[in-house]
Amino acid sequence: MAGAEQLKEQAGIAACRFVTDGMSLGLGTGSTVRYSIIEIARMIKEEGIEVVGVPTSEDTKRLAEHLEIPLRTIDVATNLDLTIDGADEFDPKFDLIKGGGGALTREKIVAKASNSMVVVADETKQVSTLGGFDLPIEVDSILWEDVRDGISGICPGEVRLRGEDEDPYITDNQGFILDCSFGPTISNPESLEREISEIPGVVEVGLFVGICDAVVMASSGGVETLVKPDGRL
Numbered sequence: 001m002a003g004a005e006q007l008k009e010q011a012g013i014a015a016c017r018f019v020t021d022g023m024s025l026g027l028g029t030g031s032t033v034r035y036s037i038i039e040i041a042r043m044i045k046e047e048g049i050e051v052v053g054v055p056t057s058e059d060t061k062r063l064a065e066h067l068e069i070p071l072r073t074i075d076v077a078t079n080l081d082l083t084i085d086g087a088d089e090f091d092p093k094f095d096l097i098k099g100g101g102g103a104l105t106r107e108k109i110v111a112k113a114s115n116s117m118v119v120v121a122d123e124t125k126q127v128s129t130l131g132g133f134d135l136p137i138e139v140d141s142i143l144w145e146d147v148r149d150g151i152s153g154i155c156p157g158e159v160r161l162r163g164e165d166e167d168p169y170i171t172d173n174q175g176f177i178l179d180c181s182f183g184p185t186i187s188n189p190e191s192l193e194r195e196i197s198e199i200p201g202v203v204e205v206g207l208f209v210g211i212c213d214a215v216v217m218a219s220s221g222g223v224e225t226l227v228k229p230d231g232r233l
Helices: 004-018 033-047 058-066 104-112 144-152 189-197
Strands: 024-027 052-055 082-085 117-122 135-139 159-161 176-180 202-205 214-219 222-227
Touching: 004 033, 004 082, 004 117, 004 214, 004 222, 024 033, 033 058, 033 082, 033 117, 052 058, 082 104, 104 135, 104 202, 135 144, 144 159, 144 176, 189 202
Parallel strands: 024 052, 024 082, 082 117, 117 214
Antiparallel strands: 135 176, 135 202, 159 176, 214 222
């Protein structure tokens, strides 16, 4: 049986079967999708495909530059063909929680600019109802306390500043992140996303609703590709 890291690598590589010559690609962030980026670089060098990538974080940008993948900046990320990214959770409707790595805002901008989205994940990310993983919300660094108070009226559990007050985590956009403990109760993520987004000072919510079209999942039994029945692939 393959080890967990080997399965993640296999899943990351398997997701690249959706990549074809001439594509513009959203390049996600995280330990599993890192393998997809490495595979895309191999396809460029060994198979001669021509693609251009849009990185969703500074970490991904550095990796892609190191691998000599041609890049465009996020401010011109329109009409992308495909985004490959990770997820912290996905449910039976292919809705996601993302943001554990702190890149949710750029990840959502790129994903929404794409014609389709493929998620690479392991089986621990598959859930029946979202919320077991704390929901990340990027907030304005000045207004974060007001946002925390507003979200506390919605979230049944704790709302924590990532990194705590003394050393808060700072996103690539110079924002803060609040991690919100809903528990596995998010049965209507679209409604919750809308409600949270209306709070002044919220930059982005780590709920990705109606965006993901397939999940390439690493499990103890191997790698499985789950395709959304009414998706875009």
